[in-house]
Each structure stands twice: as C-alpha cells, then as structure tokens.
Amino acid sequence: MPYALCFLLFMLGLYCAVVKKNMVKIVIGILIMEYAVNLFLVMLGFRVGGIAPIIDRAQYDPVIQQVAAGFVNNSVDPLPQALVLTSIVISLGSLALMISICIRTYEKYGTFDITQIRRLKG
Amino acid sequence: MYIFYFLLIFMIIAAIIAIETKNLLSSVICISALGFGASLMFLFLRAPDIAITQIVVDILALIILIRSTISRDLTFISGDKEFFGTVVSVVIIFIIFLAGVKVFETLPDFGTAIFARVPNAASQTYIKEGLEKTGAANIVSSVILDYRAYDTLGEATVLFTAIIGATVILRKKAKKLLEEPDL
Amino acid sequence: MKGMTIIVKTISSWVKVLIVLFGIYIIHSGHLSPCGGFAGGVFLASSYLLLMLAFGRDVVERELPPSVALKIACWAAFTFAAIAISGLFFGKNEFFWNYIYQKWLAGAGIEVHFIAAGTISLAEFAIGLLVGALLFLVILNLSTFRRDTSASR
Numbered sequence: 381m382p383y384a385l386c387f388l389l390f391m392l393g394l395y396c397a398v399v400k401k402n403m404v405k406i407v408i409g410i411l412i413m414e415y416a417v418n419l420f421l422v423m424l425g426f427r428v429g430g431i432a433p434i435i436d437r438a439q440y441d442p443v444i445q446q447v448a449a450g451f452v453n454n455s456v457d458p459l460p461q462a463l464v465l466t467s468i469v470i471s472l473g474s475l476a477l478m479i480s481i482c483i484r485t486y487e488k489y490g491t492f493d494i495t496q497i498r499r500l501k502g
Numbered sequence: 503m504y505i506f507y508f509l510l511i512f513m514i515i516a517a518i519i520a521i522e523t524k525n526l527l528s529s530v531i532c533i534s535a536l537g538f539g540a541s542l543m544f545l546f547l548r549a550p551d552i553a554i555t556q557i558v559v560d561i562l563a564l565i566i567l568i569r570s571t572i573s574r575d576l577t578f579i580s581g582d583k584e585f586f587g588t589v590v591s592v593v594i595i596f597i598i599f600l601a602g603v604k605v606f607e608t609l610p611d612f613g614t615a616i617f618a619r620v621p622n623a624a625s626q627t628y629i630k631e632g633l634e635k636t637g638a639a640n641i642v643s644s645v646i647l648d649y650r651a652y653d654t655l656g657e658a659t660v661l662f663t664a665i666i667g668a669t670v671i672l673r674k675k676a677k678k679l680l681e682e683p684d685l
Numbered sequence: 686m687k688g689m690t691i692i693v694k695t696i697s698s699w700v701k702v703l704i705v706l707f708g709i710y711i712i713h714s715g716h717l718s719p720c721g722g723f724a725g726g727v728f729l730a731s732s733y734l735l736l737m738l739a740f741g742r743d744v745v746e747r748e749l750p751p752s753v754a755l756k757i758a759c760w761a762a763f764t765f766a767a768i769a770i771s772g773l774f775f776g777k778n779e780f781f782w783n784y785i786y787q788k789w790l791a792g793a794g795i796e797v798h799f800i801a802a803g804t805i806s807l808a809e810f811a812i813g814l815l816v817g818a819l820l821f822l823v824i825l826n827l828s829t830f831r832r833d834t835s836a837s838r
Contacts, residue, residue, distance in 0.1 A: 381507075381612065382506050382507065382510060382612045383606040383609060383612065384602075384603050384606055385507070385510040385511070385514065386510065387599065387602045387603065387606065388599065389510070389513060389514055389517060391595055391598070391599045391602075392514065392517045392518065392521060393517070394595055395521070395591075395592065395595055396521045398595070399588055399591060399592070400521070402526070404526055404529075404530075404567075404570070404571055405529070407567075408520055408521070408529060408530075408533055409521070411533060411563075412517050412520070412521075412533075412536065415513075415536060415537065415540050418540070418552075419540060419543060419544075422544060422547050422549055422552065423547060423612065424615075424616055425615050425616070425617060425625070426547050426548065426612070426613060426615060427613065427614065427615045427618070428613040428614075430548050430615070431548060432548045432549065432550055432719070433548075433629065433640075433641040433642060434550075434639060434640050434641065434642075434717075434718070434719065435632075435633055435639045435640075435641070435797065436639070436797065437797045440633060440639075440797060445634050446634075447629070447633060451629070452626075452629055452630055455629050455641070456547070456548045456549070456615065457615055457616075457617050457625050458625060458628055458629065458632075458641040458642050458645055459617070459624060459625045459628065459645060461549045461551060461552055461642050462645040462646045462650065462653075463653070464552055465551055465555060465642065465646065465723060466646070466653060466654060466657040466723070468552065468555055468556055468559055468723075469555070469559065469657070469661060469723050469727070469816060470657060470660055470661060471559075472559050472562060472563060472727075472820070473660070473661045473665055473668075473819070473823075474664055475563055475567075476566060476664065476665065476668045476823045476827070477664045477665075477667050479566055479567065479570045479668075479827070480668040480671045480672045480823075480826075480827065481671060482570060483570055483672070483827075484671055484672070550719035550720075551719045551721070551724070553719075554711075554719060554720050554724050555720065555723055555724040555727070558724055558727040558728060558731060559727060561731060562727060562730065562731060562734070562820065562824070565734065565824070566823075566824065566827060569827050569828065570827070633797075634791070636783055636786065636802070636803075637716070637783070637786040637790060637791070637801045637802045637803055638716035638717075638801075638802045638805050639717050639797045640715065640716050640717060640718065640721070642721075643715050643716045643721050643805060643809070644716070644805065646721070647721075647722075647804075647805045647809065647812075648781065648783055648805060651769065651781040651808070652780075652781070654808075654812065655765070655766070655769065658762055658765060658812065658815055661815070661816065662762060662815075662819065665819040665820075665822060665823050668823050668826065669822065669823065669826050672826045672827065672829075673826075
C-alpha cells in the first residue's frame, strides 16, 4: 500500500510535466517525480524494527573481527541509500540547469508560456 | 507504521496544491513542504544520511527557485494545453497507474526487506564485511567511496557538466553573440 | 546601500563561521557518523549563500572570486581522480584500491576510530570541496544574471 501511494505521487508529477503550460510548473513536476523515485528506492530496503546501517563500538568485536549478529539481522539495506544519496545531489545540479534555461527563455521571449514560445519561433 | 501513511498523504496533498495553484510563489513553497515531508520520511525509514542531505538540498533548491520566479511572472498563466491532447494524456496516465498498482501487488509487503530473502545478496556482504574490508563504520560511506566508487566518479562528472552548462547558458556575452552571427 | 540591516549583518557574520565549522566536521567524520562529503559540501555552499543574502553580491565576490571557486572545483575533481588512479600503483593493480587501509591500518586494532578509513577520508574531502565550490558558483551566476537584466530595463 505505501508503494501505491508513492506511485500516485509519481503520477501526479508526470501529469504536471505533461499537461501544464508554465515552464516553471514543468520543472516542479520533474522535481516531484524525483522525490517519488527516491522514496520508492529507499522504501524497498526497509525492515520493521530495523536500525540504521552505522556500526558503533558496542556492535563490533575486535578479537574475532566480526560484527554482532544483532546488527546483521536488523540493519536496513545500505545499497539503495548509497545510490539515492548521489541522486539527490545530481537532482540539485540538474535543477539549476533547468532553471537557467527557463530564465534565458524568459529573457528572450518575455513569458514562461510554452505555447507562446512555440508561436514566436521564426 | 501509520506515520508512513500520514507522511505520504501529507506529501500528496502538498503536491496537488503545488500543481494546481495559480501563484508560482506559493507553488514553490509547497514544493519545499513536500521536500521536508520527504526528509522526515527518510528519517523514519532509518536513513539519516539521506535525511540530512535532503533537508540541506531543499533549502538550496528553494532559494534557487525563488530567485528564478520572484518578480518575473507578472502575468498569471492559467489553463492547460489543447483539450483533446489533455484528455488523451490524462487517460493514458490513469491506465499506467492502474497497471502499476497491479504490478506493485506482486512485490513483497512493505517492511520486509527484499535483500533479506535472497541468499548471497550484495547488501548482505556489505553489512557483514564492510567494516573489516574498508575500515569505515558507516556502511553507506563505504559503499559510496570504496565498493561502488565508480558511481561517485560518474556523479562528480555529471554534476560538473551540469553546473558548467548552467554557467555557459547564463554568461553575460551570450546575448551579444546571438546578435552577431558572423562571429 | 546594499544588503540588510546591521543586526542581520552582524549575526550572519558570526553564524557563518559556525556553519563552515559544522560542514568541516560533517565532512571529516563521514565514515563514523551519518553524512559525508555530499552533505558537507552543500553546508559549505550554504554558508556563502547566507553571506550573499545578508551582505549583497559584491562582498561575496570580493571574498571568494568565481575564478578561484572554479579552480577549487577543478583541483578537487583532479584530486579525486588521482586518489582513484594511485590505487593502480600502490597495491593490487586495481582502480580505487584502498591501499592506506589495506597496507597499514588493517588489523591494527583501531577499527572504529577517526583515522581508520584510509583513502575514504581523503576522497570525502575532495568530494566536499567539489560539491561546495560548484554549488557556490551556480548560485553566484544566477544572482549575477538577475542583477544584469534588472539593470538593463
């Protein structure tokens, strides 16, 4: 059920990016899609009653060089978290790129409306 | 467990307001509310790294978006595109949503991690041997910078290219270059 | 008269130091506690963003010129690649081989400790500087562009 709600969020972003006329609204739709995908990837690795994948001194035995079994059996998945962490910073960079394209278009055509921009071409 | 439903419904309401409101400034503020909801959600999903990164990135994204929209959009753009295309795209999106819900029913329930069912999954190896193989107590950090560091190298390249592209688009001489085609 | 009132200026010039300190702490303890290079870099960029909102753009440009920021970003990216390539020469002939940990620190009994990660700490400093300098650069460019267009009208 949380997966379906997350997919509904993705579909709202897709609707916003496809239907709206304002360029900033399209950028906002792409942002909503990014949030939904990041949430879905992290939710795939969640365990009920899990702990964060960070080892502290009490959970490591230096004599036999092994992590405690309680940590191994209870930790959530670290791999989607690592992938999402890079994806968030990339989304900020691509947001800056899209916004700069919007500003440049506004300076040339004087509007954010993409149907107007289509008519003014040529 | 109910906190996830509460936060997801909060995020969906914020997304609907951000999509449907006429004023661009309130739309941007609703987007940042959505980001803070996502940050809380990451915190309850036991991912503190992503929660802190998300909340800082949201502040920067809010300031970038406000810089772009404030005092620019004086005319309110209302309405959608052509009627026929709108109806067709909404119907297609709804069909995709129904198909996606059917697909998500085949996944295991929320709260049972997928990697725990697979024997010899990669994540099991990272959790068991991450500390003694790399020396980093934070398993996410050891995955980012040791096991899968190629990913981070590609990330640095993509970020560098995106920011240089934004700088080239925003430079001051571009207008002049467009006016003189024989340069 | 650029910028905000004197109260905002004074307090933001104090708080800036604390934000930079917190960013450096987050970067260097990235292998023990949550976060690391990415979040620390965004913290470093946001400290200069606070300075820019309080004092105006010219003060920030005098304190950290954009050319210097671009040089910092390029050198940080080069350092990250150099750490990756140096694994080829000092170890098992592998890209991104963590040679400092594997040669000297493994089995020394300092597992959960500040220096116990080898090249991961160095790579985190490189990533933090890269992200911070690039985000600072793009925010400065956005504000510069806005000033130019409003002045021309």
